[in-house]
Amino acid sequence: MQLTGWIEESGRLLDRAEIETFATSRLAECGGEFIIETDDCFIRDKYHIMPGLTEGKRVITAEPRVPDMPLCEAIETAVSLRTAKDAVTTLSGGVDSSLVAVLAGLPCIAVGVPGSHDLAAAEKTAEILGLPLTVKEIGTDDIRAALEEVITVIPRITPLDVEIAITGYFIAQTAKEAGASRVLTGQAADELFGGYARYGRSADLRADLAADFAGLAQQRERDAAVAALFGVWYSLPFMDERVVRASRKFSAEELVCGDLRKIALRTVAAEYLPEEIAWRPKKAMQYGSGVSAALEKIAKREGCRRSGELIEKLAAGKI
Numbered sequence: 001m002q003l004t005g006w007i008e009e010s011g012r013l014l015d016r017a018e019i020e021t022f023a024t025s026r027l028a029e030c031g032g033e034f035i036i037e038t039d040d041c042f043i044r045d046k047y048h049i050m051p052g053l054t055e056g057k058r059v060i061t062a063e064p065r066v067p068d069m070p071l072c073e074a075i076e077t078a079v080s081l082r083t084a085k086d087a088v089t090t091l092s093g094g095v096d097s098s099l100v101a102v103l104a105g106l107p108c109i110a111v112g113v114p115g116s117h118d119l120a121a122a123e124k125t126a127e128i129l130g131l132p133l134t135v136k137e138i139g140t141d142d143i144r145a146a147l148e149e150v151i152t153v154i155p156r157i158t159p160l161d162v163e164i165a166i167t168g169y170f171i172a173q174t175a176k177e178a179g180a181s182r183v184l185t186g187q188a189a190d191e192l193f194g195g196y197a198r199y200g201r202s203a204d205l206r207a208d209l210a211a212d213f214a215g216l217a218q219q220r221e222r223d224a225a226v227a228a229l230f231g232v233w234y235s236l237p238f239m240d241e242r243v244v245r246a247s248r249k250f251s252a253e254e255l256v257c258g259d260l261r262k263i264a265l266r267t268v269a270a271e272y273l274p275e276e277i278a279w280r281p282k283k284a285m286q287y288g289s290g291v292s293a294a295l296e297k298i299a300k301r302e303g304c305r306r307s308g309e310l311i312e313k314l315a316a317g318k319i
Contacts, residue, residue: 005034031064051224078240087182093121096186113290163286194255
């Protein structure tokens with residue numbers, strides 16, 4: 001039996017010796033972020049968070065047996081299970097990453113161009129919360145070099161995917177430099193609790209959230225491909241089955257009301273964070289880090305009208 005990642009049963013982390021005593025049927029009821037290879041199959045965590053090839057054998061997707069919990073307890077449990085010596089937490093200063101960071105108490109990392117929104121917010125948040133923070137400032141030359149690598153590994157090349165992947169590239173690089181192999185993030189909070197502006201105009205919020213949550217599989221493939229360049233992987237507390245279940249108990253009105261979004265999550269976060277952080281407006285990663293604007297400058301410098309044109313030419317081998 002070969003294990004990649006970590007496994008828990010009923011909120012208790014399992015060691016390798018114990019895992020080897022479990023039958024396949026029992027392993028398929030465990031939580032965590034893992035791939036297990038046995039003689040005749042692969043067993044994967046429910047949301048396929050742990051990246052890895054599973055070719056040549058049947059794949060069993062685990063369905064963890066977890067109790068229903070209030071959201072605050074679910075998030076606390078999810079973060080505590082993922083807190084390890086080899087881990088760091090990303091911090092942008094938004095409610096998602098700040099909540100994970102304060103509960104984990106791990107060293108934090110933040111990346112962005114000098115003077116960017118996310119670096120300023122992360123530094124202020126880390127100071128308020130008393131958390132250690134490593135800041136990596138990235139310049140246009142750094143971004144241009146990363147662009148070449150990112151395009152060769154991500155499965156889908158669009159301007160948005162490239163912008164996010166480049167930001168993720170420097171997150172993974174900084175984590176590696178800090179000696180970490182696991183990076184805790186706030187991914188999936190928007191899709192579970194209604195974080196995007198368009199949700200305020202949704203005719204069927206629950207249907208839109210479900211569709212966007214399902215679409216996270218493609219995002220995880222992109223992020224995992226970039227993180228693998230540095231031998232690290234992303235750990236996602238909000239995609240713990242306890243948190244997913246808890247999120248689905250809220251009505252649409254408890255999640256989104258006009259311009260106010262992620263109400264249920266922010267209400268919980270306010271129990272652990274100052275109000276100014278818990279209710280801070282969202283800013284997308286590619287904009288907050290300054291990467292999107294930097295790519296536009298690089299594109300113009302190289303004779304392209306927009307970054308999309310630059311990305312298209314690079315992908316086609318025309319530059």
